[in-house]
Amino acid sequence: MGASSEHSLLGEHDLEQALDVRRAIRSGRWTSHTSGLADDHVQGNVVILPQALAGDFLRYCQRNPKPCPVLAVSEPGDPMLPGLGTDIDIRTDVPRYRVWRHGELVDQPTDITGLWREDLVTFVIGCSxxxxxxxxxxxxxxxxxxxxxxxxxxxxxxxxxxxxxxxxxxxxxxxxxxxxxxxxxxxxxxxxxxxxxxxxxxxxxxxxxxxxxxxxxxxxxxxxxxxxxxxxxxxxxxPQAALAQARPEFCITHAPGAMLITDLLNRQLASF
Structure with missing residues (x-):
């Protein structure tokens, strides 16, 4: 479905509310990039990795805070991100995902519920x-x-x-x-x-x-x-470039531009 037709489905009121936009994403009514949606709300890049690699990836982000500013890290196996918003489920609330196996892109689904594992850790990284x-x-x-x-x-x-x-x-x-x-x-x-x-x-x-x-x-x-x-x-x-180098046996990211929309407000992130 094209971006213009999806805009008409969402309507002006929905575009102003992070929760309503996430519901549209979860239902499959919005599957495109999120630039311009819920403008006042923080959006995040997503990386989902097996727990065995989570420590190394966290250190990578800490050493590269400019491109990889971490907003949240989940508990292993927990798809919810309560620190970022009401009822966020990382398995359904990103418009389009990328599934990687051994560094190769194998799928770009709109729902990863069927791929979820108990050892997966979600990282949400700040977005421009x-x-x-x-x-x-x-x-x-x-x-x-x-x-x-x-x-x-x-x-x-x-x-x-x-x-x-x-x-x-x-x-x-x-x-x-x-x-x-x-x-x-x-x-x-x-x-x-x-x-x-x-x-x-x-x-x-x-x-x-x-x-x-x-x-x-x-x-x-x-x-x-x-x-x-x-x-x-x-x-x-x-991080997607880093994942291509690391070639983990399995990981999931957002499709570029298709972000997680949170309940946080952009002004909350201002440092001064």
Whole structure:
């Protein structure tokens, strides 16, 4: 089902309420990216791993807080995340999942209830969609939001700090901005370290190993217009690159851009 038809199913009131959006996701009425949904609410990237790997992955996140800011970690085998919201069930409340076996993507379901195991641990990692509302509130436009697209994401040549079997490149999200808007964006997003904070790079994408902005590794391309600079933030898809290196026998992630929407408010994550 396309994004535009799903928007009409949800309705304006539902888009304003995290719980109503999660119900639409759980029922299968929303299976697309979550950019622009429940704008005031914190969204999260999801990684679900066997307990045997959870300690190493937690250390990986702690060593790489810019791309991997941890918002919550579940108890083994518990699909609920009460610290993030009412009745959140990680098995049903993400629009689309990715299932990996030995580092290979094998499925992209909308429900993982049948795959659930008692040794699985869920990590929820901060998402740049959360600081986007602060950017919009500051009067900055975001092209992918205006065009109802998923944000463009790229693998870079910036190496993350390894932990156990987890290593790999940093993934970044990109938003084109004028120089003045980029300065304001730095000021705004610096207040949100739990959702990636300030940009990691501005300008020439080749300096961080990106050859072609029109060909993102994840998400949708948007044009960088004359007089604009590409502005890059660390991205919570970075763990998926690390999982590809670690090649665990089994793990589950969110599909890029298809986030878990929580009951937390974005303003609660502001550090000042």
């Amino acid at each position: 969609f959360s600081f986007e509302q602060a950017l919009l509130d500051a009067g900055l436009s975001l092209r992918h939001v205006d065009q109802k697209k998923n944000v463009a994401m790229y693998r870079t040549s910036i190496a993350t700090e390894p932990a156990g079997p987890f290593c790999g490149p940093m993934v970044v999200s990109m938003r084109p901005m004028t120089a003045a808007a980029a300065i304001r964006a730095i000021q705004v997003t610096s207040r949100f370290p739990d959702v990636h904070g300030a940009p990691v790079h501005i300008g020439d994408p080749a300096q961080i190993g990106i050859a072609d902005l029109s060909r993102p590794d994840y998400g949708d391309a948007v044009e960088v217009l004359p007089g604009e600079l590409p502005v890059f933030w660390a991205c919570g898809v970075t």
